[in-house]
Amino acid sequence: MNSLGIYFGTDSIGLAELNNKKLVNSVVISQGGLFSGNFEEKVPTDVKITALVKDALRTNHIDVNHGVICISGQDLIIRTFEIPKLPSNEMQSAINFEAKKYIPFKLEELAFSFQVEADNKTKLNTVLFVGIKKEILEKYISISRQLNIKINVIEYSAFSLLRFLKLCGAKEKGVIASLCFDLDNSDEINFMVSENGFPFFSRDIVLTTGINDLDTAAENDRMKKYDKLKNEIRVSQDYYRRKFPDKGIKTINVLSGKDMHEDLKSFFASSGISAKFIDSSKVLGKGVKYSSVIAKSFGAVLCKDLPLKVKINLFSSRVRSESVKNKEDILAFMEGVKVDFKVIALSLLICALTFGYGIYRTMPVREELNVIKDKRPKLDSISEADDSIVLAARDKNLKKKLANLDSLIKDQLYATYFLDIMPRVLPEGVWLTKFVSTRKEDGRPEVILEGEAYLGDSDKEFEAVSTLLGNLKANKFFTSNFKEITITSVDRKAVLDKSVAVFNIACRNFPEKKKNDNDGLLQQE
Amino acid sequence: MITMDFFSKNKNKVINAGVILLALIVALFLFNMQNQQLTTLEENKNEEIKKSEVIDNLIRVEKRINTYKQAFNRKDLGSVIDAMTDISKGTKVKIVSVKPGTEQKYPEYIKTSFLIVVRVESYHALGQFISKVENYKDLFIVEDVSISTPTSTQLNRSEEAGLDISLKISTIICI
Numbered sequence: 001m002n003s004l005g006i007y008f009g010t011d012s013i014g015l016a017e018l019n020n021k022k023l024v025n026s027v028v029i030s031q032g033g034l035f036s037g038n039f040e041e042k043v044p045t046d047v048k049i050t051a052l053v054k055d056a057l058r059t060n061h062i063d064v065n066h067g068v069i070c071i072s073g074q075d076l077i078i079r080t081f082e083i084p085k086l087p088s089n090e091m092q093s094a095i096n097f098e099a100k101k102y103i104p105f106k107l108e109e110l111a112f113s114f115q116v117e118a119d120n121k122t123k124l125n126t127v128l129f130v131g132i133k134k135e136i137l138e139k140y141i142s143i144s145r146q147l148n149i150k151i152n153v154i155e156y157s158a159f160s161l162l163r164f165l166k167l168c169g170a171k172e173k174g175v176i177a178s179l180c181f182d183l184d185n186s187d188e189i190n191f192m193v194s195e196n197g198f199p200f201f202s203r204d205i206v207l208t209t210g211i212n213d214l215d216t217a218a219e220n221d222r223m224k225k226y227d228k229l230k231n232e233i234r235v236s237q238d239y240y241r242r243k244f245p246d247k248g249i250k251t252i253n254v255l256s257g258k259d260m261h262e263d264l265k266s267f268f269a270s271s272g273i274s275a276k277f278i279d280s281s282k283v284l285g286k287g288v289k290y291s292s293v294i295a296k297s298f299g300a301v302l303c304k305d306l307p308l309k310v311k312i313n314l315f316s317s318r319v320r321s322e323s324v325k326n327k328e329d330i331l332a333f334m335e336g337v338k339v340d341f342k343v344i345a346l347s348l349l350i351c352a353l354t355f356g357y358g359i360y361r362t363m364p365v366r367e368e369l370n371v372i373k374d375k376r377p378k379l380d381s382i383s384e385a386d387d388s389i390v391l392a393a394r395d396k397n398l399k400k401k402l403a404n405l406d407s408l409i410k411d412q413l414y415a416t417y418f419l420d421i422m423p424r425v426l427p428e429g430v431w432l433t434k435f436v437s438t439r440k441e442d443g444r445p446e447v448i449l450e451g452e453a454y455l456g457d458s459d460k461e462f463e464a465v466s467t468l469l470g471n472l473k474a475n476k477f478f479t480s481n482f483k484e485i486t487i488t489s490v491d492r493k494a495v496l497d498k499s500v501a502v503f504n505i506a507c508r509n510f511p512e513k514k515k516n517d518n519d520g521l522l523q524q525e
Numbered sequence: 526m527i528t529m530d531f532f533s534k535n536k537n538k539v540i541n542a543g544v545i546l547l548a549l550i551v552a553l554f555l556f557n558m559q560n561q562q563l564t565t566l567e568e569n570k571n572e573e574i575k576k577s578e579v580i581d582n583l584i585r586v587e588k589r590i591n592t593y594k595q596a597f598n599r600k601d602l603g604s605v606i607d608a609m610t611d612i613s614k615g616t617k618v619k620i621v622s623v624k625p626g627t628e629q630k631y632p633e634y635i636k637t638s639f640l641i642v643v644r645v646e647s648y649h650a651l652g653q654f655i656s657k658v659e660n661y662k663d664l665f666i667v668e669d670v671s672i673s674t675p676t677s678t679q680l681n682r683s684e685e686a687g688l689d690i691s692l693k694i695s696t697i698i699c700i
Contacts, residue, residue, distance in 0.1 A: 333532070333533070333536065336536075337536055337537060337540050338537055339537075339540055339541060339544055340537075340541050343541040343544050343545060344544065346545065346548070347544050347545055347547070347548030348548070350545075350548045350549060350551075350552045351548055351551050351552050351555065353552075354552035354553075354555045354556050354559075355555050355559075357556075357559075358555060358556065358558075358559030358560075358562070358563075359559075361559065361563055362559060362562055362563050362566055365563065365566040365567060365570060366566060368570055369566060369569055369570050369573060372570065372573045372574060372577060373573060375577070376573075376576070376577045376580060377580065377581070377584055379580060379583065379584060379587075381587075382580060382583070386576075387572065387576065388572055388575040388576040388579055391576060391579040391580060391583065392575075392579050394583065395579050395582050395583050395586065398583065398586040398587060398590060399582075399586055401590060401632075401633045402586050402589055402590055402593075404631075404632070404633045404634075405590070405593045405597075405633055405634065405699065408634065408697065409664075412666060414659045414667070415655050415659065415667035415670055416652070416655055416656040416659050416660075416667075419648075419651065419652040419655055419656075419670075420652065423648065432672060433671070433672050433673075434669075434670065434671045434672060435669070435670035435671075435672075436668070436669045436670075437667070437668050437669065438668065
């Protein structure tokens with residue numbers, strides 16, 4: 001995706017469309033026409049600039065939706081000062097206090113950002129402070145909105161230049177100065193000194209500042225502009241030496257047109273500075289003519305791909321200052337506010353009464369709960385953690401066990417009862433040989449009666465067995481305990497030359513369990 | 526702007542009203558919180574009541590099971606012989622043999638059988654003996670009675686020879 005770098009210079013606007021660090025399109029728009037009276041006076045400047053840029057974008061077929069803005073030093077306040085080392089929570093207020101000394105208007109009117117560079121040798125913090133008047137910043141944001149270009153970074157153009165120099169291969173280590181100028185246009189000249197990539201001195205020089213100057217033949221003379229530039233460089237060097245006597249400049253990276261290189265080399269050599277001339281064509285491309293405006297807009301686009309040590313973004317400071325403003329508004333509103341003691345007392349009373357009422361309501365239930373717990377008998381096999389469901393399950397199991405044990409005793413068919421009943425139900429000539437009392441797996445009782453009959457006549461013997469069955473079925477004890485009383489077999493066998501009938505009677509019960517009221521039956525029997 | 530002016534002019538009143546409103550919100554929050562607490566306490570109380578009822582039941586059931594455990598203790602062959610000898614005293618029953626039988630395991634108890642052979646003079650004596658066995662202080666369950674008297678005795682209608690009875694008697698051990 002292509003990105004756009006927009007440089008709002010003193011005299012012209014630069015547009016650089018980049019795709020993966022390569023220049024796709026570049027436009028330099030002169031702002032001279034804006035003030036020549038072609039537009040209606042009532043039209044705001046930002047609308048005029050927007051119209052100019054929109055036109056340039058359309059003409060050059062530039063279609064991007066996000067970009068970066070860099071601004072000339074003319075719109076900014078850039079200061080460097082030193083403060084002692086402080087805890088981080090005190091830093092902001094200390095910088096605000098210190099910055100006020102260097103700014104000709106109220107700090108509240110500015111959107112600003114700063115970066116602190118600690119110096120362990122001197123135990124001082126060097127603060128690079130960059131501010132912009134809020135209305136100017138809003139103007140640039142408004143332009144970007146009207147252009148439908150999403151902006152996340154607004155920075156000082158000299159920082160964009162540092163990025164451009166970095167891309168060109170310029171070294172950052174040590175105290176390095178950089179100079180960028182273009183005598184073919186009236187863009188501001190940037191002189192900046194940085195130490196290990198952190199800029200601490202900058203000067204923006206404008207050689208031609210007005211329309212009148214442009215009209216004069218003398219100002220149009222490049223050589224005169226060049227002489228003026230050299231004078232300005234001397235002034236900058238002198239000022240720098242006075243301010244930072246212990247940070248001598250050894251090297252200067254010069255970004256300019258090629259025609260002045262030899263002269264500048266000797267000029268800087270006379271000051272003991274080694275000049276390195278940056279070949280911008282390596283980055284801009286062979287066919288693109290050098291322009292400081294393009295170099296700055298190009299450097300601005302690289303803000304994400306080629307980060308600098310200095311990370312001052314005025315767009316972020318705007319967002320931050322908005323939140324600070326909100327806080328300040330709240331504080332301003334709260335200033336002078338007095339909360340009535342009676343109101344506080346009433347509020348506390350409301351809360352206390354509610355709380356007290358709650359305690360009053362819960363107290364009896366708590367007491368009841370404690371009483372229930374205290375009264376409960378202690379059982380070693382029960383844990384406090386067991387809830388009623390666990391206990392109920394245990395109770396159910398124990399009850400089942402108890403019921404089975406109870407059934408074993410209560411539902412037992414005592415042989416005594418049978419032996420008591422049998423003599424009365426046995427007909428003449430019939431006797432019992434075996435009595436088996438068993439219990440099925442489901443608890444149902446089963447009784448097997450085995451016996452023999454001898455009456456000298458097989459028919460009478462069989463009849464006697466039938467009579468026995470009839471007597472058993474008529475007996476209340478048998479009928480109440482067994483649903484099924486049947487002869488399972490009748491046979492004959494010979495004993496001592498006599499034939500006797502051998503029978504087997506089974507007394508069974510159906511699956512339904514029946515309570516055996518033995519005691520009652522015994523009494524009846 | 527009008528709203529802001531109103532707030533600026535009456536900011537003390539607004540703040541005081543805000544403090545009372547805040548107190549009311551806090552009070553409402555407290556009230557709701559304590560309502561929830563009360564509901565939880567009521568639930569806890571009901572749970573504890575239920576728990577107490579279940580524990581009471583458990584105690585009763587455990588007590589009865591313990592009674593069974595004490596009554597249904599393990600009996601060895603010696604104690605069964607002693608019991609049978611004790612029971613047969615004063616009856617016309619002679620203990621012929623006592624042998625250990627099988628052991629059956631159930632979820633709640635173990636049933637141990639003993640095979641006992643006795644000689645009785647008559648059916649009446651047998652009835653008396655079995656009645657005494659079943660009414661003995663320790664639990665004995667008479668499961669099997671086999672009368673192995675010769676059929677000739679019955680045919681001759683004579684009780685002189687006596688009756689040989691095989692009994693299967695079981696005891697219970699509560700687990």
